[in-house]
Amino acid sequence: MSETRAQVPQEPGGDPAGPIESTGEHIRLAETHSAHNYAPLPVVIAEGDGAWVTDVEGRRYLDCLAGYSAVNFGHRNPDLVAAARRQLDRVTLTSRAFYHDGFAPFVTALADLAGKGQVLPMNSGAEAVETAIKVARRWAYDVKGVPRDEASIVVAGGNFHGRTTTIVSFSDDPDAYGGYGPYTPGFRTVPYGDAEAVAAAVDSTTAAVLVEPVQGEAGVIVPPPDYLPRLRELCDRRQVLLIADEVQSGLGRTGTVRACEHTGVVPDAYLFGKALGGGIMPVSAMVADEDVLGVIKPGQHGSTFGGNPMACAIGATVVRMLREGPYLGDARRLGELLRTRLKEFEGRGVVAARCIGLWAGIDVAPELATGRRMCELLAERGVLVKDTHGSTIRLSPPLVVSDDDLDWALDQIAAVLTDLGAGRA
Known part of the structure; x- marks a missing residue:
């Protein structure tokens, strides 16, 4: 597991004016020259492989959004x-x-x-x-x-x-x-x-x-x-x-x-x-x-x-x-793991959780954090998810995610909920 998430060096991206050296500079130029029809998390992805993506500075993240299900079969299948x-x-x-x-x-x-x-x-x-x-x-x-x-x-x-x-x-x-x-x-x-x-x-x-x-x-x-x-x-x-x-x-x-x-x-x-x-x-x-x-x-x-x-x-x-392929069976099996783990969160910072297959909506207690804040804290821990409508976050990892990696992602959600709860104590 630790080897799977080891940092991998990544060459910075570039543009016609020369290489862009940092996450901050990528974001600055994007915010300057693109219309603001999205409010992305401050992550600049450079590579993807299976259920994982790597940013321009070599940090790796488990992609638990999968392009809103567009990447069901993993990055670069x-x-x-x-x-x-x-x-x-x-x-x-x-x-x-x-x-x-x-x-x-x-x-x-x-x-x-x-x-x-x-x-x-x-x-x-x-x-x-x-x-x-x-x-x-x-x-x-x-x-x-x-x-x-x-x-x-x-x-x-x-x-x-x-x-x-x-x-x-x-x-x-x-x-x-x-x-x-x-x-x-x-x-x-x-x-x-x-x-x-x-x-x-x-x-x-x-x-x-x-x-x-x-x-x-x-x-x-x-x-x-x-x-x-x-x-x-x-x-x-x-x-x-x-x-x-x-x-x-x-x-x-x-x-x-x-x-x-x-x-x-x-x-x-x-x-x-x-x-x-x-x-x-x-x-x-x-x-x-x-x-x-x-x-x-x-x-x-x-x-x-x-x-x-x-x-x-x-x-x-x-x-x-x-x-x-094994994709349908894997989605059902992993969905049961997801459902079981999500039940543990209810009453511990989560108001409700809904799950069908490898797809879940998690309603975080509004007084604890907004959905956006949950996404930011999870990104810091190497998990990418997306918020929607207030304090709700969605999980839809690629169907190729491993049991261990999905379990690890859910551990990170549990840790964030614990930290937020401790901060309110």
């Missing part, structure tokens, strides 16, 4: 890097004006993995959500018979589906939506986990219910076990599409390919992203059957980079790894 390198030597972009030899294998493999018939590839998770919104509206007009421009979509409070103008129109996070109006109409927001509220919001104009099976940005909020089954029954009865945003929850994070599997629900469409790109590039997709995706005709939706050769090479490898 050798299978994914090899797939990307092979493709780099062949062709990287053709646009969808032509077929390429990686496209059919990727869409076939992903459709089969999801148990659906068709795939519409995009790039970012937000683009997958935007695609779903367009498809749902088109389906409402062409199939359900909703009058033109009257289609509505029911969404959940506390949601995070992306940051485009349309998506923030149905966010209830002031940081996400404040100051970006006028807002896109056509959305009805109801409390997350409340199937009766969804039922009350659905009417003859409703095209879809768009929901995260687990709300990640909200703090890893797991709904009641009957929530998704009740939504499925409602959508069947009212001729409404059920769309599951699995951008963060899918592809192994919860110990299953799809978080919906935990309740046995099969939605009409899945939205995948983040881990689909293997932590190498943005890859996303909407996956559904032909009776849903078939409403989109040539020229009605697209993306220059969507389904590009690099994306398909990486995405097809991700699918194969999920089918053949």
